[in-house]
Amino acid sequence: xxxxxxxxRAGVDKIETGIxxxxxVAEGGLPxxxxxxxxxxxxxxxxxxxANFLAAGIARGEPGVFVTFEDSPDDLRRNMRGFDxxxxxxxxxxxxxFVDVSQRADEEIAVVGEFDLGGLxxxxxxxxxxxxxxxxxxxxxxxxxxxxxDRRLIRAELYxxxxxxxxxxxxxxxxxxxxEDYGAISLxxxxxxxxxxxxxxxxxxxxxxxxxxxxVLKLRGAAHQRGEVPFTVMEREGIVVIPLTxxxxxxxxxxxxxxxxxxxxxxxCHGGFFRDSIVLVSGATGTGKTLMVTQFLAGGFExxxxxxxxxxxxxxxxxxxxxxxxxxxxxxxxxxxxxxVVNRYPHALPMEDHLVHMREILDxxxxxxxxxxxxxxxxxxxxxxxFREFVISLTSTLKRQTMTAMFTSTTPSLLGxxxxxxxxxxxxxxxxxxxxxVELPGQIRRSISVLKMRGSPHDTDIRQYTIDSRxxxxxxxxxxxxxxxxxHPMPVAGAGDSE
Amino acid sequence: MVPSRCHSLRxxxxxxxxxxxVGEIRFTLFVAGDTPRSHLAIANLRRLANGRLAGxxxxxxxxxxxxxELAEAERILTTPTLIKESPMPARRVTGDLSDLELVLxxxxxxxxx
Numbered sequence: 001x002x003x004x005x006x007x008x009r010a011g012v013d014k015i016e017t018g019i020x021x022x023x024x025v026a027e028g029g030l031p032x033x034x035x036x037x038x039x040x041x042x043x044x045x046x047x048x049x050x051a052n053f054l055a056a057g058i059a060r061g062e063p064g065v066f067v068t069f070e071d072s073p074d075d076l077r078r079n080m081r082g083f084d085x086x087x088x089x090x091x092x093x094x095x096x097x098f099v100d101v102s103q104r105a106d107e108e109i110a111v112v113g114e115f116d117l118g119g120l121x122x123x124x125x126x127x128x129x130x131x132x133x134x135x136x137x138x139x140x141x142x143x144x145x146x147x148x149x150d151r152r153l154i155r156a157e158l159y160x161x162x163x164x165x166x167x168x169x170x171x172x173x174x175x176x177x178x179x180e181d182y183g184a185i186s187l188x189x190x191x192x193x194x195x196x197x198x199x200x201x202x203x204x205x206x207x208x209x210x211x212x213x214x215x216v217l218k219l220r221g222a223a224h225q226r227g228e229v230p231f232t233v234m235e236r237e238g239i240v241v242i243p244l245t246x247x248x249x250x251x252x253x254x255x256x257x258x259x260x261x262x263x264x265x266x267x268x269c270h271g272g273f274f275r276d277s278i279v280l281v282s283g284a285t286g287t288g289k290t291l292m293v294t295q296f297l298a299g300g301f302e303x304x305x306x307x308x309x310x311x312x313x314x315x316x317x318x319x320x321x322x323x324x325x326x327x328x329x330x331x332x333x334x335x336x337x338x339x340x341v342v343n344r345y346p347h348a349l350p351m352e353d354h355l356v357h358m359r360e361i362l363d364x365x366x367x368x369x370x371x372x373x374x375x376x377x378x379x380x381x382x383x384x385x386x387f388r389e390f391v392i393s394l395t396s397t398l399k400r401q402t403m404t405a406m407f408t409s410t411t412p413s414l415l416g417x418x419x420x421x422x423x424x425x426x427x428x429x430x431x432x433x434x435x436x437x438v439e440l441p442g443q444i445r446r447s448i449s450v451l452k453m454r455g456s457p458h459d460t461d462i463r464q465y466t467i468d469s470r471x472x473x474x475x476x477x478x479x480x481x482x483x484x485x486x487x488h489p490m491p492v493a494g495a496g497d498s499e
Numbered sequence: 500m501v502p503s504r505c506h507s508l509r510x511x512x513x514x515x516x517x518x519x520x521v522g523e524i525r526f527t528l529f530v531a532g533d534t535p536r537s538h539l540a541i542a543n544l545r546r547l548a549n550g551r552l553a554g555x556x557x558x559x560x561x562x563x564x565x566x567x568e569l570a571e572a573e574r575i576l577t578t579p580t581l582i583k584e585s586p587m588p589a590r591r592v593t594g595d596l597s598d599l600e601l602v603l604x605x606x607x608x609x610x611x612x
Contacts, residue, residue: 101576109580110605113540113594118531119563119575126567148577 012221015171018056019049021241025225026216031197035162035172036219040201045212045233046175047071048083049201050137052238053173054096055085062134063095065127065170067120069143073098083238097127103147117157121164128168136165140175196220202228206383212352214241230389232352240356242393255455258369258404261299262292264474265433268450268459273431277454278395278405280426283435287446288467289408290314291326292433293371295471296406298328301338305368309341310358312377316341326471340365346377351386354378359397367403374408375425391425430454435465438481438489447484448474524556524608525585531578532564536595540579543596551603583608 014028023029030036040046047070054064068076076098077087090096101120128136141158148154165172178184181202198217203210213228231241257272260279266272273279283289290313300307311319319341323330333339342361349357362370372394379387398405407429426432432451437444449462461477462484478484482492528544530537541560548556563570563578573582577593583606590606 099571100574107574107591109577109591109593110601111594112592112601112605113543113597114536115577115579115594116531116536117576118578119529119570119580120577122531122563122567123571123575126571 012219014222016060017053018060019052019239019241020237021229021231022214022239025214025229025241026199026219027223027225030171030173031219031222032171033166033169034197034220035165035174036197036199037174037176038199038201039176039178041178041181041203044201044203045239046177046201047076047139048080048233049199049239050139050173050175051076051080051085051087052083054135054137055080055083055238057135058090058095063097063131064135064137065097065099065124065131065133067099067101067124067136067138069101069103069138069140071139072102073100082235084236085238094131097131097133099123099127101143103143116153117161121157121161124161125164125168128165128170133168134170136170136172138172138174140177142177210350211386230352230386232350232356234353234356237356240352242352242355242389254402258305259299259303260292261295261297262472262474264463265448265450268448268461268463268474269431269453270456270458273404274455275404276399276402277430278398278407278428279431279433280429281406281408281433281435282411283408284411284413284437287435287437288465288472289410289435290319290322290373291467291472292435293373293406293408294319294323294326294328296369296371297330297339298323298333300369300404301333301336305338306365307333307339308361308365308367308370309339310370310372311341311343312346312372313374316343326469328471340367346381351378351382351390355390355393355397358394362397362401366401369404369406370398371406372408374410376408376410379409388425391428395425395428431458434485436484438464438478438484440481440489440491445478447478449485451485522555522586524552524583526556526558527573527582527584528558528560529563529570529573529575529578529580529582530560532562537562537579539595539597540581543599543602544581547596547599547602551599552608581606 012034013032014026014030015032016023016029017026038046038049051066054066057064066076071079080087087096091098099120124136127133144154144158145151162172181204197219200215200217202213202215204213205211212231212233214231215228216224216226218224229241231239234240254274254276256275257266258275259272260266260269281289281292293309297307297309309319314322320330330339330341334341340361342358344354344357346354375391378390382390407425409425431453434447434449434451436447436449438447446465446467447462448465449460450458452458463477464475466473466475480491481489483490526544526548528540530540544558548558561569563575579595580591580593581596581602583590583592588607592602592605596602
């Protein structure tokens with residue numbers, strides 16, 4: 001079974017859990033053959049995590065035992081069906097076994113004299129041996145402490161169980177409840193028993209939205225990312241952790257060029273965009289960003305590339321109509337499977353769900369080029385922090401596959417100046433194209449410029465452009481105006497037109 | 500797991516003729532391994548069976564380590580656990596059974612039953 005070693009760190013082997021994003025945050029996964037405590041307040045998805053740990057294991061050929069103190073096996077089978085986990089099926093195939101320690105209403109047991117958890121231990125050992133389990137989830141410890149007030153005894157017995165499971169070569173996840181999101185690790189001092197490896201799940205109310213976060217608090221003897229990262233619980237998926245780090249972002253490394261869809265722009269970029277680059281197109285409303293996206297997509301599917309558009313501003317029908325008006329046949333491309341348009345209301349879902357849906361589509365459709373029109377539409381409904389996390393995560397997802405991406409962003413003022421979006425994402429993109437209005441005595445003109453292009457020289461001119469019935473056309477540089485990008489265009493007296 | 504009959508020798512012949520007796524108290528004692536605590540519970544149960552409940556009960560001892568499937572079927576969490584299976588209602592007591600009066604009380608078995 002797969003067992004990955006932590007990258008050269010002090011000797012603790014880790015196993016990849018298989019929970020999306022988690023192994024990245026935990027830098028390899030959970031310590032193998034050790035117990036990790038997963039603590040969280042009520043409703044923080046601890047039970048889902050515990051079940052997910054086993055489900056992901058089964059997907060990798062590792063059977064698992066679920067020891068349940070709270071929910072009955074029937075309840076769990078039913079509750080987890082929404083994630084497409086066929087627990088009953090796995091039980092039949094000997095990949096999943098329940099040890100049912102849930103309390104039944106009719107069961108009362110009197111205590112006379114000293115006892116221990118020998119029964120539980122035997123049952124767990126037996127289940128592990130019977131199916132050859134590599135993973136065990138115990139959910140949750142609180143029920144145990146509530147039922148048996150002698151904490152010292154319970155802790156001693158938990159230690160015995162933990163040692164036994166370690167000898168059996170299994171990796172264990174134990175859940176525990178807390179009452180505070182930022183406070184003692186858990187009730188009942190459970191952490192004294194399993195203090196080495198702790199993961200905290202939180203479900204916070206922030207800016208009127210629920211925000212789930214996961215924090216790898218400690219993994220003894222092993223490295224991991226610090227701090228809270230967002231996660232979501234998705235239908236048909238389970239837990240999806242969204243790691244954030246610039247580490248994941250690799251710069252564009254391809255030297256292959258693809259068309260922007262606009263010939264003159266390709267020339268300004270000295271051949272077009274790099275195939276695996278991310279281009280930000282920034283401009284005020286009406287400057288033609290959506291048109292650029294339209295031409296970008298058309299340039300792609302006309303070259304036989306698969307193109308994907310996440311449209312948050314205009315409806316698919318509007319887009320198709322406008323494209324047709326400019327002479328680009330989106331209908332045909334869609335029918336040929338070279339174009340896919342995904343329309344969504346920005347406020348319909350929380351940030352994490354948008355992200356996961358987009359990733360699913362990217363994984364499934366595997367486009368050669370992607371456009372997001374516009375990031376600003378999402379920025380308006382996400383919190384600032386969420387938005388930045390979203391962009392980082394989306395960008396890193398795009399970088400994992402080779403595709404050309406275009407994001408549009410709306411500048412708040414008509415003449416120029418940066419937007420909040422840009423402040424946060426300009427460092428994450430490889431190329432930036434600016435579209436600006438230019439106010440001159442008695443007329444409004446438009447300018448286009450390539451501000452940066454990682455890995456390639458590019459035109460440094462600020463050129464005029466026009467939009468007509470055939471699309472966007474780039475013309476000559478502004479030789480008679482300065483201060484355009486700053487939003488304060490001024491005619492420059494006496495400048496010639498050769499530079 | 501050897502069942503042991505705990506009736507007095509004098510009544511054996513009569514009891515054999517009667518076969519299964521109505522009102523017989525049936526016990527199963529679950530223990531975990533060959534430990535002092537297991538022995539203590541077994542000894543305490545025997546005292547009860549040969550004393551106050553003489554001639555009225557049968558008992559068997561199950562080691563959860565040797566028969567974990569039965570432990571699973573009966574959902575045994577703590578050990579030792581004594582289950583009084585009959586007469587109804589079924590009752591459970593956990594612990595080394597060191598206070599016999601308390602055990603009887605917990606099992607709804609009073610002296611004049």
